[in-house]
Amino acid sequence: xxxxxxxxxxxxxxxxxxxxxxxxxxxxxxxxxxxxxxxxxxxxxxxxxxxxxxxxxxxxxxxxxxxxxxxxxxxxxxxxxxxxxxxxxxxxxxxxxxxxxxxxxxxxxxxxxxxxxxxxxxxxxxxxxxxxxxxxxxxxxxxxxxxxxxxxxxxxxxxxxxxxxxxxxxxxxxxxxxxxxxxxxxxxxxxxxxxxxxxxxxxxxxxxxxxxxxxxxxxxxxxxxxxxxxxxxxxxxxxxxxxxxxxxxxxxxxxxxxxxxxxxxxxxxxxxxxxxxxxxxxxxxxxxxxxxxxxxxxxxxxxxxxxxxxxxxxxxxxxxxxxxxxxxxxxxxxxxxxxxxxxxxxxxxxxxxxxxxxxxxxxxxxxxxxxxxxxxxx
Amino acid sequence: xxxxxxxxxxxxxxxxxxxxxxxxxxxxxxxxxxxxxxxxxxxxxxxxxxxxxxxxxxxxxxxxxxxxxxxxxxxxxxxxxxxxxxxxxxxxxxxxxxxxxxxxxxxxxxxxxxxxxxxxxxxxxxxxxxxxxxxxxxxxxxxxxxxxxxxxxxxxxxxxxxxxxxxxxxxxxxxxxxxxxxxxxxxxxxxxxxxxxxxxxxxxxxxxxxxxxxxxxxxxxxxxxxxxxxxxxxxxxxxxxxxxxxxxxxxxxxxxxxxxxxxxxxxxxxxxxxxxxxxxxxxxxxxxxxxxxxxxxx
Numbered sequence: 163x164x165x166x167x168x169x170x171x172x173x174x175x176x177x178x179x180x181x182x183x184x185x186x187x188x189x190x191x192x193x194x195x196x197x198x199x200x201x202x203x204x205x206x207x208x209x210x211x212x213x214x215x216x217x218x219x220x221x222x223x224x225x226x227x228x229x230x231x232x233x234x235x236x237x238x239x240x241x242x243x244x245x246x247x248x249x250x251x252x253x254x255x256x257x258x259x260x261x262x263x264x265x266x267x268x269x270x271x272x273x274x275x276x277x278x279x280x281x282x283x284x285x286x287x288x289x290x291x292x293x294x295x296x297x298x299x300x301x302x303x304x305x306x307x308x309x310x311x312x313x314x315x316x317x318x319x320x321x322x323x324x325x326x327x328x329x330x331x332x333x334x335x336x337x338x339x340x341x342x343x344x345x346x347x348x349x350x351x352x353x354x355x356x357x358x359x360x361x362x363x364x365x366x367x368x369x370x371x372x373x374x375x376x377x378x379x380x381x382x383x384x385x386x387x388x389x390x391x392x393x394x395x396x397x398x399x400x401x402x403x404x405x406x407x408x409x410x411x412x413x414x415x416x417x418x419x420x421x422x423x424x425x426x427x428x429x430x431x432x433x434x435x436x437x438x439x440x441x442x443x444x445x446x447x448x449x450x451x452x453x454x455x456x457x458x459x460x461x462x463x464x465x466x467x468x469x470x471x472x473x474x475x476x477x478x479x480x481x482x483x484x485x486x487x488x489x490x491x492x493x494x495x496x497x498x499x500x501x502x503x504x505x506x507x508x509x510x511x512x513x514x515x516x517x518x519x520x521x522x523x524x525x526x527x528x529x530x531x532x533x534x535x536x537x538x539x540x
Numbered sequence: 541x542x543x544x545x546x547x548x549x550x551x552x553x554x555x556x557x558x559x560x561x562x563x564x565x566x567x568x569x570x571x572x573x574x575x576x577x578x579x580x581x582x583x584x585x586x587x588x589x590x591x592x593x594x595x596x597x598x599x600x601x602x603x604x605x606x607x608x609x610x611x612x613x614x615x616x617x618x619x620x621x622x623x624x625x626x627x628x629x630x631x632x633x634x635x636x637x638x639x640x641x642x643x644x645x646x647x648x649x650x651x652x653x654x655x656x657x658x659x660x661x662x663x664x665x666x667x668x669x670x671x672x673x674x675x676x677x678x679x680x681x682x683x684x685x686x687x688x689x690x691x692x693x694x695x696x697x698x699x700x701x702x703x704x705x706x707x708x709x710x711x712x713x714x715x716x717x718x719x720x721x722x723x724x725x726x727x728x729x730x731x732x733x734x735x736x737x738x739x740x741x742x743x744x745x746x747x748x749x750x751x752x753x754x755x756x757x758x759x760x761x762x763x764x765x766x767x768x769x770x771x772x773x774x775x776x777x778x779x780x781x782x783x784x785x786x787x788x789x790x791x792x793x794x795x796x797x798x799x800x801x802x803x804x805x806x807x808x809x810x811x812x813x814x815x816x817x818x819x820x821x822x823x824x825x826x827x828x829x830x831x832x833x834x835x836x837x838x
Contacts, residue, residue, distance in 0.1 A: 485611045485651070489725045490780025501781065507654075508831050525551070525612065525725055 166365040166373060167495065169454070169522070171300050177413055181307050181422040184437055185407065186248065190221050190428035191231050191241040191465045207244060208253045210403050216276055219244070220406040220426040222251040231430070231463045234450045234470040241465065244428075256402035262318060265399065267326040274395055275404040282385050283323070291323060291332035292380055295343060295389040296362070296369030299452030302472040304409040305369075305389050306343050307422040312393050313346045319396040321354050332357045334389075335374055339364045366454065367497060367517055411472030412438070414453075416446035431464040431473060449474040454518035484526040492520035492530060502530045511536070552725045553612045556770070559716040560706075563624055563766075564593050567706030571628055575683035591632055592705060596623030596639050603643045609651075613776055615643045618660060621770065624706040625664050627671060627806075629678035638667050656824060658777040658817040661767075661810050668807060679703060679806055697760050704806070707766040717769045727780075730773040730789045737793025738764065745797060758805060764796060767809045779820055792816045 195214035207213070209222040223244040231241045259265075265273070274280045293316075297305045309316060320332045336343055338361040347359055360378055367373050371386045387395075394405045408427055412434070413420030423434055449456040450464060451471050461473070492502045502520040504510040506528065520530040572589040575581045600619030609615060619639055626635055642663040650657050671677040678685075679702050691700055697710050707713075721728040739759065746755035758764070772778060772792060779788045792812055799815075800808025 482610070487611070487613055487725075487775045488656075488778070488780045489775045490727070490785075491725060493781055499782075503780070504831060508828060508835065510831050510835060 166367055166377075166497075167519075168364055169300055169366045172415055175301050175413055175415060175420055177301075177303050177411065178419070178421045181311065181409065181424050182438060184423055184425040184429065184434050186246070187221070187426055187429045187433055188246055189226070189430070189433075190219075190223070190244050190246060190426060191229065191430060192217065192219070192244065192428050193231075193233065193239040193241050193465070193467070208251050210406060211253050212404075213242075216278075218275070218404040218406060220428050221246040222249050223247045231465045232459060233465070233467055234456070234459075236450075236457045236459060258401050259399065262322040262396070262399045263325050265322060265326070270322065270326055270395075270399060273399045273402070275398050276391075276394060279387070279391055279395060282387065285327075285383070285385065289327040289330045290380065290384040291320065291330065292374065292378065292384050292386045293320065293332060293334045293389055293392055294369045294371075294374055294386065295334055295336045295340075296374070297471075298367055298369040299454055299456070299471065299474075300366075301413040301420070301474050302411040302452050303413075303422055304411055304471055306340055307411075308393055308409050309343050309389050310346045312396070313350045315396045315400070316389055316392050317347075317350050317354050317357065319392050319399070320357050322399065323395075324356050330356070333360045333378065333380075334358070335360045335362055335369070335378065337362060337364045337368070366519070370515075373497070405468070408466060408468065408470070410434075410466060410470060412475065413472070414446075414449075414475035416443055416475030416477050425466055427466055427468065429466045431466060431470075432462050434466075435461065443475055445478050446475045447478050449476065454522060455516055456518075481527045483528045486526055486528060489525060491523045491525070495519045495523045502534055505533045505536075506530055509533075551612065552720075552723050553617060555720060555723060556617070557620075559712065559720075559770075560593075560620055560624060562712050562716075563706045563709060564590075566709040566712060567624070570700060570708055571681045571705060575681050578683055580682040580686065588632070589705070592623040592626065592630075592635060593620055595632070595636055596620050599636070599639050600643055603647055607647050609647070611651075613774065615646060618646060619643060622660050622663060625660070625704045625766070625771075626667060627677065627679045628681050628705045629676045630667065630671060630705075631674075631676065634667070634670065634674075634676075638663060638670075656777050656817065656821050658771070658774070658814060660774075661771060661814045661817065665807065665810050665814065693756065701762055703762045704766075708762050710760045710762045710765055713762065713765040713769050717765075720769070725775070727773040727775060727778055727785060729785050730778060730792075731768040733786065733789030734772065734793035734796070735765070735768050737790050738768075738796045741794060741797040758800075761805055761809075763806055764800075764809045767813055768792075772813050777817055777820075779823075784820070784823070788816055788820060791819070 192213055205225045207219040207223060209219060211219050213219055221244065223246045225242055226245045227243045229241050229243050230238055232238050271280055271283060295305050295309050297303050324330050324332055334347060334357065336359060344359065351357055351359065362368050362377055368377060375382065375384065375386065397403055397405060406427055407424055409422050409424050411422050417439065421438065423438065425434060447458050448461050450459045450473060453474050453476065456474065486503065486506065493499060496502065496519065497515060497517060498513045500512040500514055502512065505512050512534065514534045516531060516535065518531050524530060568589060572581065572586045576583065576586055596619035597616050600614065600616030603609065603615040622639060622642060642659055646659055649655065650659055668677065684702055695701065701708055717731055720726045742755055742758055746752060779785050795812035795815060796809050799811045803811060
């Protein structure tokens, strides 16, 4: 794998210290399930009721219509539109658990809603947990905010996990530039033995599983979880509800008020913007999920899903793509040493994780990511 | 942004222009000012010699304006670069015709078809052929031809040696290489590997022939160094994958000495560069054909 690099960032983009909330939307939009037979034809839904696998209703309300919207990857999908009745009624209300560090392994596995997380925890024997509290994408700080606001909950959950895997250890990986999160953990972690903080350099992609494991010399079978996944386990076990809310970052040089917003899943991004950015943002480009790994999308139809991490608003800069000068930087910087020029020139499919580094480094401003995604041919 | 960062962020082409300007300045001093001050040339020669880079750049600029070329490595850059490597005996009219033909070739064939053909090296060799035919082949200025003095070893390193019109300064070449190595878009591996291999072959040959003077005379050959630092790594005509860069550089380093011995040290390095460039073209064409066939099969 290639050596990771530090990205140049605009230091003037500073996100507000406290997160904002948008938890009472009038409508929520739930994408259709991948399999048609999973589609429930219920008109009334209750909060946290399962709509299909790993998708739960974020509000209680009634089905109003079906509408075409777009996901963070640009895919156009049909969505069920629910009108929120603001009653927050649940099918069955469970009492919040007082403690979670006395649960058995079976209780934990059964209590987790998300199947992907469940699979990760099915290991036996000695387990090393690697908790990534790193936001890779520049100007996106969801993980950092979540950890700062729920430090104790995350630490409690890690402790509960360590109790069911005897002699296990947990490492929380944080960027050495993220002082506020480091401080937040330092105030809490003294009570938890076997949990350590590992500081890593501020490099792009360092938070991704293979790179972080390699950087910290960890083994392939060590369990990797994101801090947001640990918090999800906390909600599942302690409050016995699935994840229904999400942090998203809205920042970039196109706004004077960058912030992190806690919002319900299924909310239209446009509704969030109407509340927090009523003013006209001018001639800007909106990148869903960041400038490096994200895509420029139409905000009017974009909905908040688990995959959406943020919207980066950048002032439009006129850059005309020039002819490739064959400098080869895109190849040397690629984490897989793939050749993006083969996709650019010949339309060949190459191994790609869509990190956007080739486009970032290209001196000719060729949008290589578009060629790699198959959106464009030379 | 601090001062150092500003210097680093200057584009590769801007840096190359700056170094070419240094070469032109030194070449003017060596090939115009020194002979003029010794009474070998009239005062008009001080301006005439500058016509080569001015015309090379000017014709390139004209091509770029007419054909709207906005690429970083454009015709004006190539025109200027070509004007530096011609022999001093080149007639200005012959030079003008050859620059125009070369840039025409670049605009309508090499650039359009995305060929990797190193047309500057090819142009230089063709020009040398023409000069040879016209019996104008000569790299020495009148002062050097007069044999009133003999260049010392230190002279050679500073830049007082017989070479193309503006490429004689070894010191500027080495300085340029050091500074260019800090540019992320400069293929520094090519000059470093190929010069390393060239040195090895030179030392091996010198020991074999028991001729230490030969090694010392050619270890800092200004022509070889200039080609390795400025012409061989030009990104449009050189490979971009790590393995190919290694192969290209090693092969280039290996071929310089044999071709220089077969011809001379002014042209040997150009012939080997062109040969390695041809191999690269065939490799690229083969790879493209193979990939296209595979895509079609799918």
